[in-house]
Amino acid sequence: MRQRLPDAGTPWTDLATRMKDMASGDVDWRHGRAAVYVFDPGPDVLAVQREAYTMFMAENGLGPRAFPSLAAMERAVVDFGLGLLNAPDDADGTMTSGGSESILLAVKTARDYAAAHGMDVTRGEIVAPFSAHPAFDKAAHLMGLKLVRVPLGADLLPDLAAMNAAIGPRTFMMVGSAPCFPYGLIEPIAALGRIAQTHGLWLHVDSCVGGYFAPFAAMNGEDVPPFDFRVAGVMSMSADLHKFGYAAKGASTVLYRSKELKDFQVFRNSNWPNGMMETPTLAGTRPGGAIASAFAVMNYLGVSGYREKAAQVVATRKLMEAGVRDLGFEVRGAPALMIFTFGSDEVDTLTVGEGLFARGWFSGRTQTPRGIHMMLSPGHRLVVDEWLLALKDARDEARPGEKFQGAVRYS
Ligand SMILES: Cc1ncc(COP(=O)(O)O)c(C=O)c1O
Incomplete structure (x- = not known):
């Protein structure tokens, strides 16, 4: 039944209690139970996030003259x-509300750039590996474009020959991820850059999960191949602040190799009563809290803070990977950063995933191949043993031959 707005107001203290009750069935992310959706950097960073957000909660990024802050x-x-x-001096970008908006904007910008350079972009095509995030499908759908998803190689990385072969006369853009969300693998951006340059295409690197993690992992000595603006052919990148930038939700960056490219993102309209309205992103009103929180957390952590968090997460991933292998599972590909997925031929991993869920552990799944998907935050280092015990129990409970029949859902 539809709920009616109450006639009388309710005191805040009562509401706060009620809302805490409402959260009682939510996944217990504060104790490492969520390996997706939430990025737990620890209580001090969460406090900075919250205080900076509330300090600028009412302010509006739509009005830079009113809010130069x-x-x-x-x-x-x-x-x-x-x-x-590693963007060149002339590079530029904007903050957006999240990875999906950054991707939507990069696609729109690449399309408008291609159109300005004489290409007919009606039903223009984007060539992306199967691992690309669905935000590219959404962007293509919204703009009447076509996303061509190219099957991966056996190593779950983009098949370069197949990517090359998928390029046609309508293609204006290519995509690679660093890392891809499904398997946490850094894709061969340098090779994709060469293909893009050969065909005169715009290469976007989706570094929504990796953009504020991979640079610090590399500084810590992890093996991170070049994936950013150092690679020729990379015209734009998406990198989320509300993931491993540890900012409050509603914050990402979309970055371009030059100011000229970025200008294709901006929308301007003065054909209405209130004069010129210039918006760099999809939004009109832009939440000041999201901007303030990102600014505060980045300055609070600094390079040393991010390096420390990246080291914790990578160490946790290595421990979990080793434990998972000891339990007879196979880790998919060679993950380098904070995401790994694993599966098994002995038991149905999706059934095991349900067993973990029943024990309070929430993670993603993969349907191709069937697997459990783990995206780790600093908080997970405290629960490695507990999680592995739960995984062992869930594995032992899953009967060979039994197959989870439900759909695999990400959200
Ligand atoms: C690689 C990648 N791209 C894009 C996105 C979309 O980001 P958002 O959920 O902030 O829109 C995600 C989200 O997990 C991602 O992992």
Whole structure:
């Protein structure tokens, strides 16, 4: 039945209690039970996130003349991102509300750039590996474009020959991920850059999960191949602040190799009563809290703080991978950062995943191949043994031959 707005208001203390009750059935992410959706950097960073957010909660990034504070914070955040991802001096970008918006904007910008350079972009095509995030499908759907998903190689990385072969006369853009969400693998961006350059195409690197993690893992000595603006042919990148930038939700960056490219993102309209409205992103109103929180957390952590968190997460992943192998599972591909997936031919891993869920452990799944998907945060280092015990129990409970019949859902 539809709920009616109450006639009388309710005191906040009562509401706060009620809302805490409502959260009692939610996944216990504060104790490492969520390996998706939430990024737990620890209580001190969460406090900075919250306080900075509430400090600028009412302010609006739509009005940089009214709020030069937010404009200055966004400028700093974008500059930090450009520096970490080795963008040239003339590069530029904007903050957005999240990875999906960053991707939508990169596609729109690449399309408008191609159109400005004489290409007919009606039903224009984007060539992406099967591992690309569905935000590219959404962007293509919204803009009347076509996303061509190319099957992966046996190593779960893009098949370069197949990517090359998928390029046609309508193609204006190519995509690679660093890392891809499904398996946590850094894709061969340098090779994709060469293909893009040969065909005069725009290469976007989706580094939504990796953009604020991979640079620090590399500084820590992890094997991270070049995936950013150092690679010729990379025209734009998406990198989320609300993932491993540890900012409050509603914050990502979309970055371009030059100011000229970025300008194709901006929408301008003065054909209405209130004069010129210039919006760099999809949003009109832009939450000041999201900008402030990203600015505060980045400055609070600094390079040393991010390096420490990256080291914790990578060490946790290695421990979990070893434990998973000891239990007879196979880790898919060679993950390098914070995501890994695993499966088994002996038991149905999706059934095991249900067993973990029943024990309070929430993670993603993969349907191709069937597997459990883990995206780790610093908080997970405290629960490695507990999680492995739960995994062992769930594995022992799953009967050989028994197959989970439900659909695999990410959300
Ligand atoms: C590689 C990648 N791209 C894009 C996205 C979409 O980001 P968002 O959920 O912030 O829209 C995600 C989200 O997990 C991702 O992992």
